[in-house]
Structure formats: C-alpha cells, structure tokens
Amino acid sequence: MLFFVGLGLYGADDVSVRGMSLIRDANYIYLEGYTSLLMGASPDMLSKRYQKPIHVLGREDVEIHPDTLIKQAKTHNVVFLTGGDPMVSTTHADLRIRAAQEGVQTEIIHGASISSAVCGLSGLQNYRFGKSCSIPFPYRNWMPRTPVDTIEQNRTHDLHTLVYLDIQPKRYMQIHEAIDILITLYETADPPLCMPELYIGIARAGSDEPEVYAGNLAQILSHDFGSPLHILIVPASLHHIEQEYLMTFAHLLP
Amino acid sequence: MLFFVGLGLYGADDVSVRGMSLIRDANYIYLEGYTSLLMGASPDMLSKRYQKPIHVLGREDVEIHPDTLIKQAKTHNVVFLTGGDPMVSTTHADLRIRAAQEGVQTEIIHGASISSAVCGLSGLQNYRFGKSCSIPFPYRNWMPRTPVDTIEQNRTHDLHTLVYLDIQPKRYMQIHEAIDILITLYETADPPLCMPELYIGIARAGSDEPEVYAGNLAQILSHDFGSPLHILIVPASLHHIEQEYLMTFAHLLP
Numbered sequence: 001m002l003f004f005v006g007l008g009l010y011g012a013d014d015v016s017v018r019g020m021s022l023i024r025d026a027n028y029i030y031l032e033g034y035t036s037l038l039m040g041a042s043p044d045m046l047s048k049r050y051q052k053p054i055h056v057l058g059r060e061d062v063e064i065h066p067d068t069l070i071k072q073a074k075t076h077n078v079v080f081l082t083g084g085d086p087m088v089s090t091t092h093a094d095l096r097i098r099a100a101q102e103g104v105q106t107e108i109i110h111g112a113s114i115s116s117a118v119c120g121l122s123g124l125q126n127y128r129f130g131k132s133c134s135i136p137f138p139y140r141n142w143m144p145r146t147p148v149d150t151i152e153q154n155r156t157h158d159l160h161t162l163v164y165l166d167i168q169p170k171r172y173m174q175i176h177e178a179i180d181i182l183i184t185l186y187e188t189a190d191p192p193l194c195m196p197e198l199y200i201g202i203a204r205a206g207s208d209e210p211e212v213y214a215g216n217l218a219q220i221l222s223h224d225f226g227s228p229l230h231i232l233i234v235p236a237s238l239h240h241i242e243q244e245y246l247m248t249f250a251h252l253l254p
Numbered sequence: 255m256l257f258f259v260g261l262g263l264y265g266a267d268d269v270s271v272r273g274m275s276l277i278r279d280a281n282y283i284y285l286e287g288y289t290s291l292l293m294g295a296s297p298d299m300l301s302k303r304y305q306k307p308i309h310v311l312g313r314e315d316v317e318i319h320p321d322t323l324i325k326q327a328k329t330h331n332v333v334f335l336t337g338g339d340p341m342v343s344t345t346h347a348d349l350r351i352r353a354a355q356e357g358v359q360t361e362i363i364h365g366a367s368i369s370s371a372v373c374g375l376s377g378l379q380n381y382r383f384g385k386s387c388s389i390p391f392p393y394r395n396w397m398p399r400t401p402v403d404t405i406e407q408n409r410t411h412d413l414h415t416l417v418y419l420d421i422q423p424k425r426y427m428q429i430h431e432a433i434d435i436l437i438t439l440y441e442t443a444d445p446p447l448c449m450p451e452l453y454i455g456i457a458r459a460g461s462d463e464p465e466v467y468a469g470n471l472a473q474i475l476s477h478d479f480g481s482p483l484h485i486l487i488v489p490a491s492l493h494h495i496e497q498e499y500l501m502t503f504a505h506l507l508p
Binding site: 008013014021084088094108112115116117121123126129131133153157244245 | 348365375384
C-alpha cells in the first residue's frame with residue numbers, strides 16, 4: 001500500500017497524528033525533496049524524529065524512475081511524504097496514477113496547506129480569494145506577465161490574490177524581491193496600470209513565530225520579514241472584520 | 255494563552271501532533287460546534303481520546319459571551335478547537351481580535367482543510383480554481399443566485415469552482431440536493447444559460463474511504479455517495495493529467 005502523507009507547514013510535529021502513526025508503521029519512507037520544504041525540519045531531523053531511515057527523492061526519481069517505490073508498495077507499506085497537503089503538485093498526481101495502474105492501493109493523508117493557512121494568518125476570508133498565481137525568479141531578465149494578469153483579473157471582481165513565491169534549491173524568493181518584480185511588470189504594462197495600494201506579506205507560516213505585515217509599497221519594501229518561506233497576498237477591498245484583523249495582527253495603519 | 259487548533263477533516267487523529275500535544279497540556283478545552291464538524295468523531299469521542307472534559311460552544315457563546323474563555327486564557331492555557339483549519343469563519347477571527355484587545359496572546363495551529371484536500375482527492379490543480387461559493391438550503395423556496403454567478407464567472411476564465419454545501423444542525427446538504435438546486439437556478443436564469451457538462455462529487459474527505467465520482471448530470475444524480483459530508487466541484491476544461499486522474503480515481507468515462 002502507498003500512503004501519500006502531508007507533513008503540514010513547518011516543523012516535524014505538523015503532520016497529523018494519523019500520519020505520524022502510519023510513518024512509524026511503514027516499511028519504507030520516502031520524502032519528496034523538490035517542490036516543497038519544511039523550513040523547521042531537515043530530512044535528518046525527520047529521520048531522528050521517526051527513528052527510521054528516510055530516502056529523499058529528486059524530481060527524476062519521482063517522475064522518471066518511481067519503479068522501485070511502486071514495486072515495494074505492492075508487498076509493503078510505503079509512505080511518500082510531502083510538505084503541506086499532498087497532490088497539489090502534478091508530479092504527485094502522476095505518481096498516484098502510475099501506482100494504481102500497477103494495482104497498488106493508495107490513500108491520501110491530508111496535511112495543513114499554505115492555501116488555507118493564509119486565511120487564518122491574515123484574517124482574509126477564504127471565499128473572497130480568486131485564482132492564485134506564482135512569481136518565478138526572472139530567467140535572463142525575462143519574467144512572465146501572468147501574475148499581473150491574475151491580480152488584475154481578480155481585482156476586477158473584487159477578489160484577493162494569493163501569490164506564491166518561487167522556491168529553488170537553496171534559494172527562496174523573498175517578499176521584497178517579489179514586490180520589485182511586480183513593480184517592473186506594472187511599469188512596463190501596456191496600457192499602463194496602477195499598482196494595488198495594499199500588500200500583505202507572510203513569513204514562516206505554521207511556525208510559532210510567523211510574521212504577518214500589511215502595508216503599502218514603501219512600507220512592505222522596508223519591512224524585515226526575516227527568514228523564509230515567504231508568501232504574498234494582494235488584497236481586494238477589505239471587509240470590516242478583515243481590516244480590523246489586519247490592524248490587530250499585521251500592523252495595518254488605520 | 256489562547257491556541258486556535260484546527261482538528262483537520264474527519265477523525266480524532268486528524269489533528270497535528272503539535273495540536274494534540276497542546277490539547278493534552280491545556281487547562282481548558284473548548285470545541286466550536288456550529289460551523290464545522292468532524293463526522294468521524296463526536297465531542298464524546300474527542301473527550302475520551304484526550305482524556306479530558308470538552309466544553310462545546312454554540313454560536314452565541316463565541317460571538318456574544320466569550321468573556322469566560324478570554325478571562326481563563328489570561329492565566330491558563332486554553333485551546334479552541336475547530337474542524338478543518340482555524341479562522342476560516344469570521345466569528346473566529348472576531349474572537350481572536352477580542353482576545354488580543356484583552357491582552358491575551360494567541361496562536362494558530364493549522365489543520366488540513368477541505369479547500370486544499372479537494373485538490374488531492376480530485377486531481378484538479380490548486381492554481382486552476384477560481385472563487386469558491388456555497389449553496390444554502392432554500393428558505394421558503396427562495397435561493398440566492400450567487401452559486402450560478404460564481405460558477406459562470408469562473409467558467410468564463412476557464413477556472414474550476416469549489417461549491418460548499420450547507421451544513422445545518424443535524425442536516426447536511428447532499429450532492430444530489432445541490433444539483434437539483436443548480437438545475438432550478440440554471441433553468442430560471444435570464445438570459446438562459448447552458449448547464450456545465452461535468453460535475454465532481456466528493457464525500458467523506460479525510461476519511462479512509464472517501465468517495466470521489468465524476469460524471470454528467472444524469473450520472474451524478476444517480477450515484478450513491480453515501481454518508482456526509484458532501485462537497486461539489488464544477489470543473490472548467492480538464493488538463494491531460496486532471497482527466498487521467500479522474501478516470502483512474504473518480505470513475506470518469508473516457
């Protein structure tokens with residue numbers, strides 16, 4: 001059997017009790033090491049916590065050579081660990097399909113995900129978010145216009161936008177880098193576009209010291225969010241409670 | 255200190271290890287009993303699992319009379335339990351604001367949420383969802399048109415729609431009831447609208463036997479989803495992997 005277990009957001013104890021129990025009973029433990037990361041727990045720390053060896057998998061292991069893992073799952077209990085909630089990434093969906101084609105039973109053990117955690121941390125209501133988008137690191141000065149298209153489309157409908165920031169090996173995009181990219185994209189828009197007035201930055205969601213800060217361009221650029229991971233929200237108009245929440249927990253000025 | 259702890263989706267062991275540890279160390283345990291529910295764990299079962307008494311709170315206790323809870327949190331460790339991920343509901347945001355105004359420190363312990371769980375269960379990719387909506391039980395034959403507006407707005411942008419179904423005391427809307435309401439809303443639209451072709455129903459997300467089924471109107475209406483909770487997705491066009499996933503895990507016909 002193959003269990004896809006979500007590890008949650010930050011530390012080794014953010015997995016569910018049920019997930020931890022499956023990990024402890026598992027014959028083989030694999031950790032997906034390329035789309036998501038627990039900043040509060042290295043593979044070594046997880047291995048010590050579980051008192052078991054962990055095999056860290058690269059993208060090729062999962063996408064091209066998952067044969068060993070699938071074969072083991074035919075006769076043993078195998079857990080496949082990912083940060084957040086499993087299956088958000090297409091490569092995991094593909095792995096589950098391949099396993100099923102080989103006759104392997106699969107089950108998903110859900111974990112806390114950044115996509116809902118941002119609601120609690122910012123006080124912005126879930127049903128007021130539109131489509132999300134992501135900002136990749138520029139490649140030879142080229143950057144896709146998708147983030148601005150998505151933000152503007154959502155603003156037209158008075159919807160908040162959750163903006164995922166790029167995660168590369170040992171390089172995590174910070175909020176001020178994302179804002180710099182947005183400034184460039186808005187400045188070069190044709191026809192010209194006005195930038196949104198308010199931004200909410202969140203760092204280290206799921207840890208016991210998350211940083212949540214709401215402000216205008218100048219304020220957010222000069223705020224020190226500290227260590228990664230970072231994520232950004234571009235809010236639409238604020239409802240009364242959303243505004244009060246941000247004033248109370250995110251330094252928003254009246 | 256006041257900890258908002260998310261219980262996750264279904265059973266008593268869907269809370270995080272960190273959340274469970276805070277519950278076991280807490281002086282007072284409150285369970286929010288009106289916006290979300292664990293179908294796999296009654297308050298009695300939770301109380302036995304924690305080996306501690308639980309106080310179940312109604313809406314009035316939280317919205318109008320949270321004074322006792324807040325007072326206790328000034329000198330003791332209090333946990334406030336909710337299904338899913340905390341703070342998705344405005345009333346909890348308001349409680350956290352009130353606590354802060356009284357000088358009480360607060361922290362959020364995140365839990366798995368249906369909003370991300372549907373991605374893993376259906377294989378639909380997170381970034382392809384637009385705004386979500388909900389269908390309430392009709393009140394004297396009146397039903398809001400919002401669900402159709404949202405679904406159609408999302409379809410215009412080729413985005414999936416997550417449709418929450420009403421949860422009332424001892425009455426949980428089922429998928430076929432939601433579909434019946436959608437049929438009425440589409441039939442009475444002015445100008446007339448064509449209904450979407452494909453629907454995905456999900457029952458008992460987070461349990462070890464979730465039911466996921468994708469089909470057209472006739473198929474979904476005749477499918478038996480079993481016991482609650484139910485939720486519905488109205489997908490936009492399907493990407494290749496999304497389609498293959500639904501064919502493999504949700505009975506979608508080619």
